[in-house]
Amino acid sequence: MPELPEVETIVRCLRRRLVGLEVRAVRLIFPPTVQNRDKSYLQRFVGKRVLGLRRRGKMILLDFSGGLTLIIHLKMTGQLLFGPAAAPADKHTHLVISFRPSDGELRFRDIRKFGFIRGVGTDRADRTREVRDLGPEPLALDLPSFLDRLRGRRGRLKSLLLNQKIIAGVGNIYADEILFGSGLDPRAKVSRLGPRRLERLWSSVHTVLNEAISFKGTTVRDFRDGEGFEGLFQNRLRVYGREGEPCPRCGALIKRIRVSGRSTHFCPRCQRR
DNA sequence: GCCACTGTTAGCAT
DNA sequence: CATGCTAACAGTGG
Numbered sequence: 447m448p449e450l451p452e453v454e455t456i457v458r459c460l461r462r463r464l465v466g467l468e469v470r471a472v473r474l475i476f477p478p479t480v481q482n483r484d485k486s487y488l489q490r491f492v493g494k495r496v497l498g499l500r501r502r503g504k505m506i507l508l509d510f511s512g513g514l515t516l517i518i519h520l521k522m523t524g525q526l527l528f529g530p531a532a533a534p535a536d537k538h539t540h541l542v543i544s545f546r547p548s549d550g551e552l553r554f555r556d557i558r559k560f561g562f563i564r565g566v567g568t569d570r571a572d573r574t575r576e577v578r579d580l581g582p583e584p585l586a587l588d589l590p591s592f593l594d595r596l597r598g599r600r601g602r603l604k605s606l607l608l609n610q611k612i613i614a615g616v617g618n619i620y621a622d623e624i625l626f627g628s629g630l631d632p633r634a635k636v637s638r639l640g641p642r643r644l645e646r647l648w649s650s651v652h653t654v655l656n657e658a659i660s661f662k663g664t665t666v667r668d669f670r671d672g673e674g675f676e677g678l679f680q681n682r683l684r685v686y687g688r689e690g691e692p693c694p695r696c697g698a699l700i701k702r703i704r705v706s707g708r709s710t711h712f713c714p715r716c717q718r719r
Numbered sequence: 720g721c722c723a724c725t726g727t728t729a730g731c732a733t
Numbered sequence: 734c735a736t737g738c739t740a741a742c743a744g745t746g747g
Binding site: 447449504520522523560561576618664666667668669686708709 | 724725726727728
């Protein structure tokens with residue numbers, strides 16, 4: 447659920463709340479959430495100050511003084527919530543970091559438990575596999591580089607957009623929205639698309655992701671920002687979750703099919719190979 | 720109650 | 734190497 451716009455929303459929200467605070471305590475409730483072999487590794491963060499928050503694709507990096515960084519992936523249902531320590535934590539809360547002088551605390555919540563947190567040295571953060579293997583940030587990618595990355599690919603358009611090694615941060619919802627915006631069929635083979643169509647695709651990547659960020663992400667079910675607020679983009683989705691509804695451009699009925707194992711929504715009239 | 724489905728991706732098979 | 738499917742888990746809806 448959290449894709450690039452949602453993760454960006456969380457990072458911007460938490461940046462305002464966390465930067466400058468000092469860690470008071472780290473409480474690990476569900477140990478498998480922390481990937482370090484040494485489950486007490488995160489105790490090293492006690493007494494360190496938050497220097498900044500970064501996003502890479504769908505990953506969140508929290509930098510602390512003392513050269514320490516937390517790498518976080520929310521996978522499908524993870525949440526990072528900053529709120530009053532007095533509020534009760536439910537059974538899906540797996541890690542809690544409290545701060546001083548704030549009376550607030552940061553909680554990692556994850557219903558499906560796919561998400562993870564790992565502590566690393568800041569100097570090694572960008573070299574850790576999950577970060578290192580990511581493709582470029584789509585919003586910082588110019589058209590020639592974008593075309594370069596797609597050249598020679600054999601897969602279908604949709605699976606390329608979802609492939610984090612090609613570009614980082616696009617997930618199922620925005621892949622469908624980007625393809626609708628570019629008027630391209632999710633099943634199209636990239637190798638058979640001309641430069642005009644690929645340029646429309648690149649342009650749609652920018653338009654859709656930027657618009658979704660400005661609306662603070664999409665809440666289908668679980669997404670919340672760093673303070674527990676829902677996103678606002680769900681009402682603006684054009685095809686995702688709109689099977690059977692009229693296409694906003696041509697009125698044909700939106701179809702839902704399966705493409706490379708993923709549920710895929712598109713307009714059969716507007717979106718062509 | 721049972722079964723199918725869900726926004727991610729590592730790991731395995733092809 | 735590149736690409737495609739499945740499982741990891743919990744909850745929801747039919």
